[in-house]
Amino acid sequence: MSDVVLERVWKRYDGNVVAVSELDLRVNAGEFVVLVGPSGCGKTTTLRMVAGLESISEGTLTIAGKRMNDVPPRDRDIAMVFQSYALYPHMTVFENMAFGLRLRKVPEAEITTRVRAASASLGLDPYLDRKPKALSGGQRQRVAMGRAIVRNARVFLFDEPLSNLDAKLRxxxxLEIARLHKKAGATMLYVTHDQVEAMTLADRIAIMEGGRLQQYGPPMELYERPVNRFVAGFLGSPSMNFLSLTPSAAEVLGPIGLRLGVPESGVASVGIRPHGFWVDSERGRPMQVDLVEPLGAETFIHGLVGGQPIVASVPPATRPAVGDRVPLAALPSALHAFDSAGNAVPHGATSVTAAHP
Ligand SMILES: Nc1ncnc2c1ncn2[C@@H]1O[C@H](COP(=O)(O)OP(=O)(O)O)[C@@H](O)[C@H]1O
Ligand SMILES: [Mg+2]
Structure with missing residues (x-):
């Protein structure tokens, strides 16, 4: 059974701002769904509508089968963790976690049990008597999560909980959140603009742009079979390369060893990920390198193909240098084809074939 269901949900703010358009989203019980997209695409608004902190302009929200549109936040059985996790500075870690339960008049013995359990799972036992100012940023964020965990809520909502942390802590x-989900088995709806968080945490990713859901599915499905150029370009780092095709007759992208043909197939552009290339001195065509980014485990090389910029990932052992001509090849199966509206042209419907150099 789906736990959190949004059906044709709209959010309009005063002044005709449409923040969310016709959103259909089903989150299954125990599922970890990540809502991802660029700033301003409607992620926080969606989360706040689920939490009850923002009214729903149109459409239906159900949680565990019950209509929630008009149910006050405290009766939705939801715990929320925000990016700015204001802890009470004058309270200890223990008191910070216990506070919400005290407000709800939970018996003291039960409070102690729940706080101890949360603190153990989050590695906070050594810090229970400390005040927030004596904690690192990561420890504070864990306290904020602990505060949500002790609620034993049915649904957890996270709004960019990691964006204030440095890269290592993030x-x-x-990892802590992933473990927590495995252990608690709660339903989680997690908002981020970071595609790495989305790819690594999600059972399913819902990717939004301009208030609209673009695609919803398991991370690798979105990565391998993006429905449009937006999804294709958003997931993956560096971003997918896009080469636009002129509507003239068959065109040969000689420099990457590919031939793209038959304009009536409706293909307006093709995409190929930086990792879709390999160095092949026999079949590849040379790309003149104008920038090299060595990352250690892999190296990105930049250059032009048919006047259009390309980034390719190559093994560091090839030691590419600016000015080199690196022979790049790619398989037709690594290609994504898009029509003039940016929608993916179904696999097999194109006449993209490997060139015979
Ligand atoms: N209270 C508000 N009043 C009017 N417009 C708002 C309000 N809150 C958000 N918006 C607008 O709604 C859109 C979505 O915002 P938001 O959900 O915060 O995006 P995200 O979390 O994806 O960055 C943005 O265009 C934003 O400016
Ligand atoms: Mg936001």
Whole structure:
């Protein structure tokens, strides 16, 4: 059974701002769904409508099968963790976690049990008597999560909980959240603009742009079969390369060893990920390198193909240098084809074939 269901949900703010358009989203019980997209696409608004902090202009929200549109936030059985996790500075870690339960008049023995359990799972036992100012950023974020966990809520909502942390901590707390989900088995709806968080945490990713859901599915499905150029370009780093095709007759993208043909197939552009290339001195066609980014485990090389910029990932052992001509090849199966509206042209419907150099 789906736990959190949004059906044709709209959010209009005063002044005709449409923040969310006709959103259909089903989150299954125990599922970890990540809502991802660029700033301003409607992620926070969606989360706040689920939490009850923002009214729903049109459409239906149900949680565990019950209509929630008009149910006050405290009766929705939801716990929320925000990006700015204001802790009470004068309270200890224990008191910060216990506070919400005290307000709800939970018996003291029960409060102690729940706080102890949350603190153990988050590695906070050594800090229970400390005040927030004596904690690192990551520890504070864990306290904020602990505050949500002790609620034993049915649904957890996260709004960019890692964006205030530095890169290393972000990774640690990310792992913490993944473990937490495995252990608690709660339903989680997690908002981020970071595609790495989305790819690594989600059972399913819902990717939004301009208030509209673009695609919803398991991370690798979105990565391998993006429905449009927006999804294709958003997931993956560096971003997918896009080469626009002139509507003239068959065109040969000689420099990457590919031939793209038959304009009536409706293909307006093709995409190929930086990792879709390999160095092939026999079949590849040379790309003149104008920028090299060595990352250690892999190296990105930049250059022009038919006047259009390309980034390719190559093994560091090839030691590419600016000015080199690197022979790049790619398989037709690594290609994504898009029509003039930016929608993916179904696999097999194109006449993209490998060139015979
Ligand atoms: N209270 C508000 N009044 C009017 N417009 C708002 C309000 N809150 C958000 N918006 C607008 O709604 C859109 C979506 O915002 P938001 O959900 O915060 O995006 P995200 O979290 O994806 O960055 C944006 O265009 C934003 O400016
Ligand atoms: Mg936001």
């Amino acid at each position: 990774h640690e707390v990310r």
